[in-house]
Amino acid sequence: MRHWHWLIEWDTPTLGHIKAIKRVVYSGRSKYQDIIVIETYEYGLALVLDGKTQSTEFDEFIYHEALVHPAMILHGAPRKVLILGGGEGATLREVLKYGSVERAVMVDIDEEVIRVCREHMRFMNEGVFEDKRVSLVIGDALDYVFNTNEAFDVIIADLSDPIVEGPSYKLYTREFYSRVGEILSPNGVFVTQATSPTNTPETHAVIYSTARSVFPKTTYYHIFIPSFEALWGFVITSKTLDPRGLDPERVDEALARHGVKTRFYDSIAHIHMFSVPRNLREFIERESRVSTFDNPVYMPA
Numbered sequence: 141m142r143h144w145h146w147l148i149e150w151d152t153p154t155l156g157h158i159k160a161i162k163r164v165v166y167s168g169r170s171k172y173q174d175i176i177v178i179e180t181y182e183y184g185l186a187l188v189l190d191g192k193t194q195s196t197e198f199d200e201f202i203y204h205e206a207l208v209h210p211a212m213i214l215h216g217a218p219r220k221v222l223i224l225g226g227g228e229g230a231t232l233r234e235v236l237k238y239g240s241v242e243r244a245v246m247v248d249i250d251e252e253v254i255r256v257c258r259e260h261m262r263f264m265n266e267g268v269f270e271d272k273r274v275s276l277v278i279g280d281a282l283d284y285v286f287n288t289n290e291a292f293d294v295i296i297a298d299l300s301d302p303i304v305e306g307p308s309y310k311l312y313t314r315e316f317y318s319r320v321g322e323i324l325s326p327n328g329v330f331v332t333q334a335t336s337p338t339n340t341p342e343t344h345a346v347i348y349s350t351a352r353s354v355f356p357k358t359t360y361y362h363i364f365i366p367s368f369e370a371l372w373g374f375v376i377t378s379k380t381l382d383p384r385g386l387d388p389e390r391v392d393e394a395l396a397r398h399g400v401k402t403r404f405y406d407s408i409a410h411i412h413m414f415s416v417p418r419n420l421r422e423f424i425e426r427e428s429r430v431s432t433f434d435n436p437v438y439m440p441a
């Protein structure tokens with residue numbers, strides 16, 4: 141029998157996933173996290189931060205299209221977009237597909253993630269950092285959001301999960317979402333990745349309940365990501381536009397109008413993502429805890 145090397149990845153102390161490693165492409169440690177790029181058998185190249193798969197060559201488009209397009213289409217004609225995190229550059233790639241976008245600011249804390257992805261995972265960021273509309277900021281998104289005076293039409297949080305003492309847990313709190321609300325333009329839309337409703341359901345539900353405590357119009361949606369071996373969750377919100385009211389017919393019409401080409405997202409995928417089964421709806425809606433700076437929600441540890 142062949143002797144494999146494995147990536148073993150933990151969602152919680154009692155639940156994990158394994159992938160055989162064909163080749164280690166890069167391995168290093170930045171100021172903030174362990175960074176590795178491996179080649180896998182089923183998913184091609186994979187970016188793994190602190191032991192957790194962030195995106196893979198064969199299915200990253202599902203995660204990035206699901207994260208970006210519902211928010212862009214709900215807004216309708218976004219001109220200014222702010223991305224928090226998103227080191228691979230693929231969130232930026234999806235945002236730049238909209239001709240209406242005049243300015244896209246991306247704030248990631250870790251220059252090294254961006255460098256490694258530009259060197260080893262070009263399929264996610266080919267040309268995006270050279271686009272004249274882009275302004276790349278290396279820094280903590282928390283500081284950026286609290287210090288900027290600029291208003292944005294769409295704000296997208298593509299951050300690592302809120303792990304204990306990690307760089308991102310404060311960006312899932314009520315204080316942070318309140319400030320995001322202040323820098324959203326009047327019809328602004330905010331969307332965040334929100335961990336897995338199946339593997340870490342309490343963390344997902346608290347992120348939703350926290351956003352709902354700040355924004356009147358908030359909902360969640362889910363999609364299965366093969367390389368995460370999990371249903372993945374997103375929370376989308378706005379002060380004025382109801383994400384639940386986004387008519388699926390508008391999705392195809394808006395993608396065509398903006399000339400946006402997708403591989404995964406269209407009206408049918410939209411209906412699928414926003415049609416959450418009863419048991420999950422009941423679990424998520426029951427949650428009333430709110431994450432705060434003093435009492436943040438974390439991934440189970």
Ligand code: SAM
Pocket residue numbers: 193194195203224225226227228247248249250253279280281282298299300301307308311333
């Ligand atoms: N797809 C991902 C997932 O599955 O969770 C998230 C993708 S992305 C690689 C996460 C990025 O968030 C990383 O590049 C990391 O450096 C960045 N990040 C974490 N905390 C941050 C913070 N406080 N400010 C800005 N960027 C942050």
